[in-house]
Amino acid sequence: YVAADSKDEEIKAPPKRSYLDFDLNYFWHWSKFTDYVQCVLTFTGVTGYITYLWLDSSLFVETLGFLAVFTEAMLGVPQLYRNYQNRSTEGMSIKMVLMWSSGDTFKTVYFILNQAPFQFSICGLLQVFVDIAILLQVYLYSHYPQKPVSHTAHPASGKAL
Secondary structure, X not given: OEEOOOXXXXXXXXXXXXXXXXXXXXOOOOOOHHHHHHHHHHHHHHHHHHHHHOXXXXXXXXXXXXXXXXXXXXXXXXXXXXXXXXXXXXXXXXXXXXXHHHHHHHHHHHHHHOOOOHXXXXXXXXXXXXXXXHHHHHHHHHHOOOOOOOOOEOOOOOOEO
16 A cells, blocks of 8 residues: 555555456556557457458358448447537547548448448448537537536636636
8 A cells, every 4th residue: 555645545556467367347457568468469369260260151251341340430439429428529639530531431432432342331331420420519519518618717816717
Protein backbone atom coordinates (compact mmCIF):
# COMPACT_ATOMS: atom_id res chain seq x y z
CA TYR A 1 0.00 0.00 0.00
CA VAL A 2 1.09 3.52 -0.80
CA ALA A 3 0.02 6.61 1.14
CA ALA A 4 -1.93 8.95 -1.15
CA ASP A 5 -1.72 12.21 0.85
CA SER A 6 -1.54 13.64 4.37
CA LYS A 7 -4.93 12.14 5.21
CA ASP A 8 -3.26 8.71 4.98
CA GLU A 9 -5.70 7.43 2.40
CA GLU A 10 -4.49 4.16 1.00
CA ILE A 11 -4.42 3.30 -2.64
CA LYS A 12 -4.11 -0.30 -3.70
CA ALA A 13 -1.58 -1.06 -6.38
CA PRO A 14 -3.15 -3.04 -9.21
CA PRO A 15 -2.44 -6.74 -8.86
CA LYS A 16 0.27 -8.16 -11.08
CA ARG A 17 -1.29 -10.20 -13.84
CA SER A 18 0.48 -12.70 -16.01
CA TYR A 19 -0.08 -13.95 -19.50
CA LEU A 20 -1.82 -17.12 -18.31
CA ASP A 21 -4.31 -15.52 -15.87
CA PHE A 22 -7.10 -15.01 -18.44
CA ASP A 23 -9.24 -13.06 -15.97
CA LEU A 24 -11.62 -11.08 -18.22
CA ASN A 25 -11.80 -8.27 -15.64
CA TYR A 26 -8.10 -7.59 -16.21
CA PHE A 27 -7.75 -8.72 -19.81
CA TRP A 28 -6.61 -5.37 -21.22
CA HIS A 29 -4.84 -4.27 -18.03
CA TRP A 30 -1.47 -5.80 -18.84
CA SER A 31 1.17 -5.54 -16.14
CA LYS A 32 3.92 -5.93 -18.75
CA PHE A 33 4.11 -5.14 -22.44
CA THR A 34 5.61 -8.58 -23.10
CA ASP A 35 2.38 -10.19 -21.83
CA TYR A 36 0.44 -8.21 -24.43
CA VAL A 37 2.88 -9.21 -27.18
CA GLN A 38 2.64 -12.87 -26.13
CA CYS A 39 -1.16 -12.71 -26.27
CA VAL A 40 -1.17 -11.14 -29.74
CA LEU A 41 1.37 -13.68 -31.03
CA THR A 42 -0.58 -16.59 -29.55
CA PHE A 43 -3.85 -15.31 -31.00
CA THR A 44 -2.21 -14.83 -34.40
CA GLY A 45 -0.62 -18.28 -34.31
CA VAL A 46 -3.79 -20.09 -33.24
CA THR A 47 -6.08 -18.29 -35.68
CA GLY A 48 -3.50 -18.64 -38.46
CA TYR A 49 -3.29 -22.39 -37.86
CA ILE A 50 -7.09 -22.76 -37.76
CA THR A 51 -7.33 -20.76 -41.01
CA TYR A 52 -4.68 -23.01 -42.59
CA LEU A 53 -6.63 -26.12 -41.58
CA TRP A 54 -9.95 -24.80 -42.90
CA LEU A 55 -8.63 -22.96 -45.97
CA ASP A 56 -10.36 -25.40 -48.34
CA SER A 57 -13.77 -24.76 -46.76
CA SER A 58 -15.59 -22.06 -48.71
CA LEU A 59 -18.04 -21.61 -45.81
CA PHE A 60 -15.16 -20.87 -43.41
CA VAL A 61 -13.44 -18.51 -45.85
CA GLU A 62 -16.68 -16.64 -46.64
CA THR A 63 -17.55 -16.38 -42.94
CA LEU A 64 -14.06 -15.12 -42.10
CA GLY A 65 -14.26 -12.57 -44.93
CA PHE A 66 -17.68 -11.38 -43.81
CA LEU A 67 -16.50 -11.03 -40.19
CA ALA A 68 -13.53 -8.97 -41.40
CA VAL A 69 -15.59 -6.49 -43.43
CA PHE A 70 -18.35 -6.39 -40.79
CA THR A 71 -15.79 -5.58 -38.07
CA GLU A 72 -14.47 -2.74 -40.20
CA ALA A 73 -18.01 -1.54 -40.84
CA MET A 74 -18.66 -1.31 -37.11
CA LEU A 75 -15.62 0.88 -36.32
CA GLY A 76 -17.72 4.04 -35.94
CA VAL A 77 -20.38 2.48 -33.69
CA PRO A 78 -18.49 3.00 -30.38
CA GLN A 79 -18.13 6.71 -31.24
CA LEU A 80 -21.81 6.89 -32.18
CA TYR A 81 -22.78 5.28 -28.87
CA ARG A 82 -20.42 7.49 -26.83
CA ASN A 83 -21.88 10.60 -28.47
CA TYR A 84 -25.38 9.36 -27.64
CA GLN A 85 -24.47 8.67 -24.02
CA ASN A 86 -22.86 12.09 -23.58
CA ARG A 87 -25.48 13.88 -25.71
CA SER A 88 -22.52 15.72 -27.15
CA THR A 89 -19.89 15.52 -29.88
CA GLU A 90 -17.59 17.96 -28.13
CA GLY A 91 -13.93 17.21 -28.80
CA MET A 92 -14.64 15.03 -31.81
CA SER A 93 -12.96 15.99 -35.07
CA ILE A 94 -15.61 16.80 -37.66
CA LYS A 95 -12.96 16.78 -40.39
CA MET A 96 -12.06 13.21 -39.43
CA VAL A 97 -15.70 12.10 -39.70
CA LEU A 98 -16.04 13.84 -43.07
CA MET A 99 -12.92 12.04 -44.30
CA TRP A 100 -14.32 8.72 -43.00
CA SER A 101 -17.59 9.43 -44.78
CA SER A 102 -16.00 10.33 -48.09
CA GLY A 103 -13.69 7.31 -48.02
CA ASP A 104 -16.52 4.95 -47.06
CA THR A 105 -18.78 6.41 -49.74
CA PHE A 106 -16.17 6.08 -52.51
CA LYS A 107 -15.30 2.55 -51.36
CA THR A 108 -18.97 1.50 -51.32
CA VAL A 109 -19.63 2.98 -54.76
CA TYR A 110 -16.56 1.12 -56.04
CA PHE A 111 -17.87 -2.15 -54.57
CA ILE A 112 -21.29 -1.67 -56.13
CA LEU A 113 -20.01 -0.61 -59.57
CA ASN A 114 -17.52 -3.47 -59.73
CA GLN A 115 -20.06 -6.00 -58.50
CA ALA A 116 -17.95 -7.04 -55.54
CA PRO A 117 -19.35 -9.84 -53.38
CA PHE A 118 -22.60 -8.91 -51.65
CA GLN A 119 -21.08 -8.63 -48.14
CA PHE A 120 -18.73 -5.85 -49.29
CA SER A 121 -21.59 -3.69 -50.56
CA ILE A 122 -23.79 -4.34 -47.52
CA CYS A 123 -21.01 -3.61 -45.02
CA GLY A 124 -19.95 -0.54 -47.02
CA LEU A 125 -23.50 0.80 -46.88
CA LEU A 126 -23.56 0.08 -43.13
CA GLN A 127 -20.38 2.15 -42.71
CA VAL A 128 -21.86 5.03 -44.68
CA PHE A 129 -25.05 4.95 -42.56
CA VAL A 130 -23.01 4.99 -39.33
CA ASP A 131 -20.99 7.95 -40.67
CA ILE A 132 -24.20 9.79 -41.56
CA ALA A 133 -25.62 9.07 -38.09
CA ILE A 134 -22.49 10.56 -36.48
CA LEU A 135 -22.74 13.63 -38.72
CA LEU A 136 -26.41 13.99 -37.73
CA GLN A 137 -25.34 13.85 -34.08
CA VAL A 138 -22.82 16.63 -34.76
CA TYR A 139 -25.57 18.76 -36.25
CA LEU A 140 -28.20 17.98 -33.61
CA TYR A 141 -25.96 18.32 -30.57
CA SER A 142 -24.41 21.57 -31.84
CA HIS A 143 -27.75 23.18 -32.80
CA TYR A 144 -29.89 21.63 -30.06
CA PRO A 145 -27.58 21.06 -27.06
CA GLN A 146 -28.77 18.39 -24.65
CA LYS A 147 -26.58 19.39 -21.71
CA PRO A 148 -26.32 22.76 -20.02
CA VAL A 149 -23.13 24.51 -21.06
CA SER A 150 -20.76 24.80 -18.12
CA HIS A 151 -19.18 28.18 -17.50
CA THR A 152 -15.91 28.74 -15.70
CA ALA A 153 -15.88 31.54 -13.17
CA HIS A 154 -13.13 34.08 -13.59
CA PRO A 155 -10.85 34.02 -10.52
CA ALA A 156 -10.71 37.84 -10.24
CA SER A 157 -14.44 38.36 -10.44
CA GLY A 158 -17.65 36.51 -9.82
CA LYS A 159 -18.65 36.74 -13.47
CA ALA A 160 -18.82 33.68 -15.70
CA LEU A 161 -16.73 33.75 -18.85
